[in-house]
Amino acid sequence: MRIARSRGARLGALAVVASVALSACGGGGSIDEQTQANEEQAAESGGECGDLNMAVNPWVGFQASAYVVGTVAEQQLGCTVNYKDLKEDVSWQGFGTGEVDVVIEDWGHPDLEKKFFADQGDGSAEDFGPQGNVGIIGWFVPPWLAEEHPDILEWSNLNKYAKEFATSESGGQGQFIGADPSYVQFDEAIVSNLDLDFKVVFSGSEAASIEAFRKAEENKEWVIGYWYEPQYFNAEVAMQRVALPAYEDGCQDDPQTVACDYPETELKKIVGSDWAASDSTAVSLVQNFEWTNEDQNVVAGYIASDGMSPEEAAAKWIEENQDKVDAWLE
Amino acid sequence: MSETSAGSGIAARGLVESERLTNPAPKKPVEPGAPPPGVEDAGISRWIPALGILLVWIAVWSFTKGNNTLALPGREHTDLHQSLTDFNNRLLAGRETNPVMQFTNGISDILRTVFDWLQRLFVRPNLPRPVPEIGWLGIVAVATWVGYAIASWRIALLVLVSFLSFGVFGYWEDSLDLLIVTGMAVGISLLVGLPLAVLAGTSVRANKAITVVLDFMQTMPTFVYLVPVVLFFGIGVGGAVVSTLIYAVPPLVRIGGFGIREVSTTTIEATDSAGQTYWQRLFKVQLPMARKTIIVGLNQTTLAALSMATIAAYINGPGLGKPVINALVANDFGKSFVPGVLIVVMAVMLDRTTTAASERSEKVARGGGGNLRVRRIALAATGVIALVAVFLSRRDLSLAEFPTYTIGSKVADAADSTMSGFIDLVGGLAESVKNGISYGFLNPMQSLLAESPWWLAGLGIVALAVVFGGVRALLTTVVCLAGIWFLDLWHDAMLTLTMVLVGTVLVMVLALVFGVWMARNRWVDIGIRPLLDAGQTIPPFVYLIPVLALFGFSRFTAIVAGVVYAAPAAIKLVADGVKAVSPTTIEAGRSTGQTTWQEITKVQLPMAKGSLVLATNQGLLYVLSMVVIGGLVGAQALGYDVALGISRSEEWGKGAAGGLTIVLLGVMLDRITRAAAEVRRDDGPTTRRAFNVRLPIGPPR
Amino acid sequence: MTAALSVDSLWKIFGTRADKIIGTPDAELSRADLKAKTNCVVGVKDVSFEVAPGEVFVVMGLSGSGKSTLVRLLTRLIEPTSGTVSLNGMDITSASASQLRDVRRKQVSMVFQHFGLLPHRQVIDNVAYGLEVRGVSKKERRAKASEIVELVGLQGYEKSYPDQLSGGMQQRVGLARALAGDPEMLLFDEPFSALDPLIRRDMQNEVIRLHRELGKTMVFITHDLAEALKLGDRIMILRDGEIVQIGTPDEVVAQPADDYVKDFVSEVPKAHVLTLKWVMREPRPGESMDGPALPVSTIVRHAARAAIASEAPIRVMDGDTMVGVVDEEDIMRVVVAEEEQ
Known part of the structure; x- marks a missing residue:
């Protein structure tokens, strides 16, 4: 009885595997053929691409850039692309160990450059030029607030409204929404150096900030926070920038004494020196890659608003913009 | 998962032994004629002096608040932190020459190479092949066969369904990655842990030393490991395997050592008297007799490894943790739901398989397990089928690449819309609960702890520790507080402590209500327990997301996540404690005509006090470990410091100091509650026992 | 002939620095006093004997x-x-x-109160364990073990596991294990x-x-x-x-x-233990000396019937010498004294 039942179960198990296997059949073809094809393709393209280790820092815009370049490398150059979800700093540390080859969107890290560029540091990383996007960081409020209280867009008026921004987290002061701790930011220093009656509360991630801003605009809540462009969300809710004391060269050199606005940043590509010196066919692709804030916002929107996977979003954009892609591949 | 409770049952028994070792003179009944023992407790509840201390504290606080709070804004650091950062930089800069770094990096390289090799074998294309060496069909077949070979056809079926679900829901590669990391960590755990278990099991002195280290390792919240691990082993596979290993080894050493120690002394004597050598005793007597317990340890180690391997996604550890953490960054519940469920599936699969394997091996060792010849033939036949499947999966593309199904994203969408519907429904309510607790409870308490001058808060904590833990707790508390003070994160530590205390109070309320209910009603127990078991298996990141959606980024979110995380263990402990009250005592009580309420408050809860203290202890440590992760979602304080330290190299020192502070906080809370358990003589030995074999912090147990 | 076992002034004191106690006046203290004074416990105190x-x-x-x-x-x-x-x-x-x-x-082999058998081994391998640790080949030790198994009356149970046996049978295994090494x-x-x-x-x-x-x-x-x-x-x-x-x-x-x-x-029951040595007496003057003769090592109970049957007292013999006499009354005294207790 027992044996009969166990045999039955085994047959059942076999049947399950067989049916999944059969349902999978039909597509594809022989593995040997594809192996051969791969070998031929590698021979034709005059050099192997091999592995491409692409850091993915935690904001959607970065994802957009990284997956577009990665997808091109994979589809057109036959690279094996490894996406690594890492914070900015950690990514830079990865150049030396070979964990990371490319950081496709760097917002300016003088301290890291000092450590890892050849002139002052260990030379494990190098600048691969601008990637076309211009980064704007600043303090932003939702549009309804800018409309009803236009004077709020000037920092000197912020204290007047501080109480309105208070929450259970801000201990009586106004709440300022800080960002992911890994981002480039000086908000606490700015708040204290400008004597603002605010407390920085860190949302922890881009998504959490977006959620807060979206809710604030819908419910006319008082919210102010760290925000930036390129940013797909600005198409949905046009966040308004609050003017801080203008940026001057050197005013952000000492993180403790910052009392000025963030500069406009030309975003650039940073790559591992060893990888850059290799004969990987992806090196020139990364070197040539350049696009605009609009391009990035489109892809980021596909990912974040339309719920596509980064791969799908990248593939869609590549299909729509084959001319731009071709330029990178020359 | 009833097996896990069986595991802790064994663990609990383990304490008998270690207790005997630590307390050589057990309490003896008073001999007739001897004077009666002195009254040990004056009978005054400890809550009265505690209240007094609190009142004095508040009085002093009212005119000193805001002074000397040692607050350090989020992005500022002190010279100490800077020197730690410099230390980190020097180590990093010298990684080509520093022998320690070379050694650890070498280990990392080896781990990476092995992982890479396994990946090309199972997971990703081994170029120029478009697919891995062994395709999905082969993997499924071999895994199923292994399930059958080491356990039974039922387990084989479970393995089969689990593996298919990994693929069908669209996470084939991440699932295999997670299995590989877990497998590597468990493999190394065995290599490292078994000798240690033998050492702990055969030498009293070694056991003491090892226990101290294990206690420390298990008090440390998982998230804190990551800081030093990243420094020495780097990000990615190396760091992931090492941090998983650190987390997974203790249960094996503890439970394995206990199993070896537990081997009957008569048997040891009897075989010794036959003139065996040390090694004969070890390999012919101790290890075979402890095998079942050792496998229970292995089971716990495996589940711990799985849980930590998920968290290691934070340092780019491969596996199912990655989609979960990505979903956290994207605030997307649906996307975290499916991988979260798959992690639970994997945990159940590993748990059941190792448990069944242990039962089977025991049965076989005692001559059971059915007809050997029939079984061999069946194994060979099914083995051939598996091999054929491997062969086919190497040849045919469709059998190598798991087909794509849409069901995974459909489930994700459904989960998402359910969740947002739920949030729309209760969002307002949630907001007012959050504000109520924050303004009414959390903020005043935080104000008292964190806005007091450091010396006042320190004195207050020491005084309370003495009241609850006695002199025993005094030294540890003072040392820990001094350490926290030294590390320059006093204010943040007080913020975190506030959240932990508030969270633990909530946990204990839940534990008392549900624990007593479960203990008194079998059906409630049967209904709730599986939920609790599952709750302990879900990786903590997963429930951060819905909680975050419900409450926004705030301390309260971290507290609620901590409560959700800690409650299952605490509820089970209370339920089991209340259930263990002797039925005779309850009958005797009933015969006096007590009401149900009197029965609960005058008999069951007082007699289960040991379990309550243990539940509080576990609650504190679980909530602490979650509140730290809550630093990622706006909980500020120490968790934020650690997250900052991991993500920004110029703040590494502050993060490391934060990590150490968390450990000190954990050790302090742990020791105070342990001491509190020992102060109470009337509890009998049960509490002390339960503390001696500690469970790892974090699910699953 | 040398004694098989000879024990001379054997001491065992449990506790730290126990070896320092022997030879001092402390060693003469009672167990409880020693415990109170030094926290050491005497297990065995100055024991000597020969077997x-x-x-x-x-x-x-x-x-x-x-x-x-x-x-x-x-x-x-x-x-x-x-x-x-x-x-x-x-x-x-x-x-x-x-x-x-x-x-x-x-x-020397030993048999234990709680048997101390290996639960993961069959009876035959438990019995052979002593031979196994000596390095005797599997075939040889199994052959020897089955002999012993038979000797203790366990034939047929060679392949059983200890927990399948009753306590008495388990102790037979323990006995067999002790005997296996001869x-x-x-x-x-x-x-x-x-x-x-x-x-x-x-x-x-x-x-x-x-x-x-x-x-x-x-x-x-x-x-x-x-x-x-x-x-x-x-x-x-x-x-x-x-x-x-x-x-x-x-x-x-x-x-x-x-x-x-x-x-x-x-x-x-003294009649079951005592020999005539302990109840015999000098013959009274004029007592008949033609009763049956029994060796001095005869158990009292066994002499009872002869004493009742005979008019004359039993002559208690150590070899050929008469060492005393026992009559019905002497024997009854032992038996009755016992019943009165």
């Missing part, structure tokens, strides 16, 4: 009397604090670890006290049978006086680690060394 080859030597005492400690000192399962133990003239106390192992492998001496540590009375009696008879067949020297620990009287050639009574009395069973019953022993033996 002849082929003798069954019973060590008897209540729990805590140190008898189980004593038997473990004999093969150094517990290290003695001071004193010597010699086996066939070889000093065990100073033997090296490998010499000691050799002694345990070949000369040792010169067997040590029994309360082997039958965990068994129920009927099985215990069977096992005692089994030991008597084996002793008759194999003639091994035996040291037998028990707390059961009846068992001691039944098995022992000589009995040593321990109390608080000290020897109270050593003697043959009838000596112990007839001449208890102190009140402690007297209390012990008070319930013993």
Whole structure:
């Protein structure tokens, strides 16, 4: 009885595997053929691409850039692309160990450059030029607030409204929404150096900030926070920038004494020196890659608003913009 | 998962032994004629002096608040932190020459190479092949066969369904990655842990030393490991395997050592008297007799490894943790739901398989397990089928690449819309609960702890520790507080402590209500327990997301996540404690005509006090470990410091100091509650026992 | 002839720095006083005795009397604090670890109260364990083990596992394991006290049978006086680690060394234990000397019928010499005294 039942179960198990296997059949073809094809393709393209280790820092815009370049490398150059979800700093540390080859969107890290560029540091990383996007960081409020209280867009008026921004987290002061701790930011220093009656509360991630801003605009809540462009969300809710004391060269050199606005940043590509010196066919692709804030916002929107996977979003954009892609591949 | 409770049952028994070792003179009944023992407790509840201390504290606080709070804004650091950062930089800069770094990096390289090799074998294309060496069909077949070979056809079926679900829901590669990391960590755990278990099991002195280290390792919240691990082993596979290993080894050493120690002394004597050598005793007597317990340890180690391997996604550890953490960054519940469920599936699969394997091996060792010849033939036949499947999966593309199904994203969408519907429904309510607790409870308490001058808060904590833990707790508390003070994160530590205390109070309320209910009603127990078991298996990141959606980024979110995380263990402990009250005592009580309420408050809860203290202890440590992760979602304080330290190299020192502070906080809370358990003589030995074999912090147990 | 086992001034004191106590006045303190003063506990206190080859030597005492400690000192399962133990003239106390192992492998085997069997091994492999650790080949040790299994009456159970057997059968396995190495001496540590009375009696008879067949020297620990009287050639009574009395069973019953022993033996059916030696007297003047002759070692109970049947008193003979007489009344005195208690 027992044996009969166990045999039955085994047959059942076999049947399950067989049916999944059969349902999978039909597509594809022989593995040997594809192996051969791969070998031929590698021979034709005059050099192997091999592995491409692409850091993915935690904001959607970065994802957009990284997956577009990665997808091109994979589809057109036959690279094996490894996406690594890492914070900015950690990514830079990865150049030396070979964990990371490319950081496709760097917002300016003088301290890291000092450590890892050849002139002052260990030379494990190098600048691969601008990637076309211009980064704007600043303090932003939702549009309804800018409309009803236009004077709020000037920092000197912020204290007047501080109480309105208070929450259970801000201990009586106004709440300022800080960002992911890994981002480039000086908000606490700015708040204290400008004597603002605010407390920085860190949302922890881009998504959490977006959620807060979206809710604030819908419910006319008082919210102010760290925000930036390129940013797909600005198409949905046009966040308004609050003017801080203008940026001057050197005013952000000492993180403790910052009392000025963030500069406009030309975003650039940073790559591992060893990888850059290799004969990987992806090196020139990364070197040539350049696009605009609009391009990035489109892809980021596909990912974040339309719920596509980064791969799908990248593939869609590549299909729509084959001319731009071709330029990178020359 | 009833097996896990069986595991802790064994663990609990383990304490008998270690207790005997630590307390050589057990309490003896008073001999007739001897004077009666002195009254040990004056009978005054400890809550009265505690209240007094609190009142004095508040009085002093009212005119000193805001002074000397040692607050350090989020992005500022002190010279100490800077020197730690410099230390980190020097180590990093010298990684080509520093022998320690070379050694650890070498280990990392080896781990990476092995992982890479396994990946090309199972997971990703081994170029120029478009697919891995062994395709999905082969993997499924071999895994199923292994399930059958080491356990039974039922387990084989479970393995089969689990593996298919990994693929069908669209996470084939991440699932295999997670299995590989877990497998590597468990493999190394065995290599490292078994000798240690033998050492702990055969030498009293070694056991003491090892226990101290294990206690420390298990008090440390998982998230804190990551800081030093990243420094020495780097990000990615190396760091992931090492941090998983650190987390997974203790249960094996503890439970394995206990199993070896537990081997009957008569048997040891009897075989010794036959003139065996040390090694004969070890390999012919101790290890075979402890095998079942050792496998229970292995089971716990495996589940711990799985849980930590998920968290290691934070340092780019491969596996199912990655989609979960990505979903956290994207605030997307649906996307975290499916991988979260798959992690639970994997945990159940590993748990059941190792448990069944242990039962089977025991049965076989005692001559059971059915007809050997029939079984061999069946194994060979099914083995051939598996091999054929491997062969086919190497040849045919469709059998190598798991087909794509849409069901995974459909489930994700459904989960998402359910969740947002739920949030729309209760969002307002949630907001007012959050504000109520924050303004009414959390903020005043935080104000008292964190806005007091450091010396006042320190004195207050020491005084309370003495009241609850006695002199025993005094030294540890003072040392820990001094350490926290030294590390320059006093204010943040007080913020975190506030959240932990508030969270633990909530946990204990839940534990008392549900624990007593479960203990008194079998059906409630049967209904709730599986939920609790599952709750302990879900990786903590997963429930951060819905909680975050419900409450926004705030301390309260971290507290609620901590409560959700800690409650299952605490509820089970209370339920089991209340259930263990002797039925005779309850009958005797009933015969006096007590009401149900009197029965609960005058008999069951007082007699289960040991379990309550243990539940509080576990609650504190679980909530602490979650509140730290809550630093990622706006909980500020120490968790934020650690997250900052991991993500920004110029703040590494502050993060490391934060990590150490968390450990000190954990050790302090742990020791105070342990001491509190020992102060109470009337509890009998049960509490002390339960503390001696500690469970790892974090699910699953 | 050398003694099979010779124990000289053997001490065991548990506790730290226990070795410093012996030889000081502290050593003379009572157990409780020593414990209070030094926190050390005396297990065995200055014990000396000898066991002849082929003798069954019973060590008897209540729990805590140190008898189980004593038997473990004999093969150094517990290290003695001071004193010597010699086996066939070889000093065990100073033997090296490998010499000691050799002694345990070949000369002395032990049977334990709680059996101490290996649950993951079949009966046959449990029995063969001693041979296995010696390095005897599998075939050879199995052959030897099955002989022994048969000797203890377990044939048919070779392939069973210990937990499938009853307590009595498990102890037969323990006995077989001890016999398998063909040792010169067997040590029994309360082997039958965990068994129920009927099985215990069977096992005692089994030991008597084996002793008759194999003639091994035996040291037998028990707390059961009846068992001691039944098995022992000589009995040593321990109390608080000290020897109270050593003697043959009838000596112990007839001449208890102190009140402690007297209390012990008070319930013993004396007619079953005492020999004529203890009841005989000088013939009264004019008493008939033609009653039946019985050896002096005859148990009283066995002489009763002859005494009743004969008019004349029994002549008690030690060899060819008459050492005394016993009449019906003398015997009745022993029997009746017992019933009145």
